[in-house]
Amino acid sequence: MSLAELRELEAAHVVGTYARSPVEFVRGDGPYLYDEHGSEYLDMLCGISVTNLGHCHPRVVAAVREQAGVLMHVSNLFYTEPAMRLAGELAQSSLGGKVFFCNSGAEANEAAIKLARRARPAGEIIVLHGAFHGRTYGALSATPQESKQAPFAPLVPGFRAVVAEPEAIRQAVGERTAAVLLEPIQGESGVHVVPDEVLIAARESCDATGAALIFDEVQSGMGRTGTLWAYEATPVRPDAMTVAKALGGGLPIGALVTGERLADELGTGDHGSTFAGGPVVSAAARAALAATDDAALLAGVRADGELLAGRLARTPGVREVRGRGLMLAAEIDGDAPAVARHALEHEQLIVNATGPSTLRLLPPLTAGRGLIETAADRLERAIAACAPDGASG
Numbered sequence: 001m002s003l004a005e006l007r008e009l010e011a012a013h014v015v016g017t018y019a020r021s022p023v024e025f026v027r028g029d030g031p032y033l034y035d036e037h038g039s040e041y042l043d044m045l046c047g048i049s050v051t052n053l054g055h056c057h058p059r060v061v062a063a064v065r066e067q068a069g070v071l072m073h074v075s076n077l078f079y080t081e082p083a084m085r086l087a088g089e090l091a092q093s094s095l096g097g098k099v100f101f102c103n104s105g106a107e108a109n110e111a112a113i114k115l116a117r118r119a120r121p122a123g124e125i126i127v128l129h130g131a132f133h134g135r136t137y138g139a140l141s142a143t144p145q146e147s148k149q150a151p152f153a154p155l156v157p158g159f160r161a162v163v164a165e166p167e168a169i170r171q172a173v174g175e176r177t178a179a180v181l182l183e184p185i186q187g188e189s190g191v192h193v194v195p196d197e198v199l200i201a202a203r204e205s206c207d208a209t210g211a212a213l214i215f216d217e218v219q220s221g222m223g224r225t226g227t228l229w230a231y232e233a234t235p236v237r238p239d240a241m242t243v244a245k246a247l248g249g250g251l252p253i254g255a256l257v258t259g260e261r262l263a264d265e266l267g268t269g270d271h272g273s274t275f276a277g278g279p280v281v282s283a284a285a286r287a288a289l290a291a292t293d294d295a296a297l298l299a300g301v302r303a304d305g306e307l308l309a310g311r312l313a314r315t316p317g318v319r320e321v322r323g324r325g326l327m328l329a330a331e332i333d334g335d336a337p338a339v340a341r342h343a344l345e346h347e348q349l350i351v352n353a354t355g356p357s358t359l360r361l362l363p364p365l366t367a368g369r370g371l372i373e374t375a376a377d378r379l380e381r382a383i384a385a386c387a388p389d390g391a392s393g
């Protein structure tokens with residue numbers, strides 16, 4: 001089917017919630033995507049930090065193929081080995097408590113919100129300005145963005161947004177606070193690293209009041225920032241975290257992971273999901289987690305991240321570079337959506353604009369120096385081609 005035909009079908013029959021770029025992808029291989037004409041694109045977005053290991057990673061593909069031919073679904077009324085083993089591996093690689101499986105990032109945050117309220121009934125959830133926690137009602141209520149919330153009022157009560165400053169956190173958290181929920185590195189807002197002193201204030205305030213500190217690692221987790229979990233590079237450890245995006249190596253799976261203290265707050269009947277922790281996605285996630293929890297790969301992410309951040313900082317037209325590891329944003333003088341469009345159409349480079357002047361790069365963790373240099377070269381040309389009149393670069 002041609003792209004024109006796909007667009008006709010979309011216009012007629014697909015709810016118009018997405019602004020898609022005019023390209024159809026038919027195949028992926030490692031860092032590359034191929035369109036219907038066979039053209040090769042360098043993917044520096046990874047399906048929004050989902051295909052962190054590259055497209056169709058052989059270990060993930062093998063796990064899915066094998067499990068799909070054996071058992072696909074039984075529900076959580078029974079045991080399966082992939083889900084129980086994944087829970088053990090996920091907990092042992094992080095907070096050491098227990099895991100609740102679901103199917104997406106928003107659902108993982110829903111579970112986290114329920115966990116926090118179960119531990120402190122009717123308690124308030126403190127979130128940060130600029131946060132993005134998902135589109136379902138609880139997660140949306142934790143996402144203090146007027147344009148996303150206003151059309152869908154009334155929201156879930158009991159959420160309060162504060163600025164990411166230590167004093168604001170200390171003032172907001174009290175005996176009635178159920179949780180502080182935050183992304184250690186905000187993704188959708190354009191990659192803003194929450195300062196250590198804010199994380200420390202949140203940790204201390206939660207310790208003093210018994211509130212839960214919950215990290216949303218849906219985007220920052222699974223090796224993205226150069227450690228398996230972003231919290232590992234911060235001075236604090238959360239009481240629970242949420243994971244999704246890259247967890248399934250490309251398949252949809254989410255999880256709430258707790259530490260010891262909150263491990264038994266949710267009990268029988270408190271929460272559930274029909275598909276959650278199914279054998280195929282669990283097998284995929286076991287393969288993805290094993291491939292990602294690798295010292296050499298994570299060291300490569302840190303090295304490639306420094307290389308890319310350095311290249312971006314030296315690129316004419318780039319005003320600021322933010323992020324950690326391979327979760328990076330560049331603030332540019334020009335029109336970021338125009339640059340992303342130009343990069344796609346003329347440089348066969350996939351990057352993403354999160355705002356009018358913000359480009360986000362989420363390269364494959366397996367990219368390596370050569371591809372990072374190639375991506376930086378292509379992006380530099382795209383930025384130059386779209387430079388505003390009179391710009392020196």
Ligand SMILES: *Cc1c(COP(=O)(O)O)cnc(C)c1O
Nearest residue numbers: 104105106132133134187218219
């Ligand atoms: C993407 C994202 C979500 C929502 O995940 P979905 O799978 O789209 O529901 C939540 N939190 C963060 C930090 C995200 O980046």
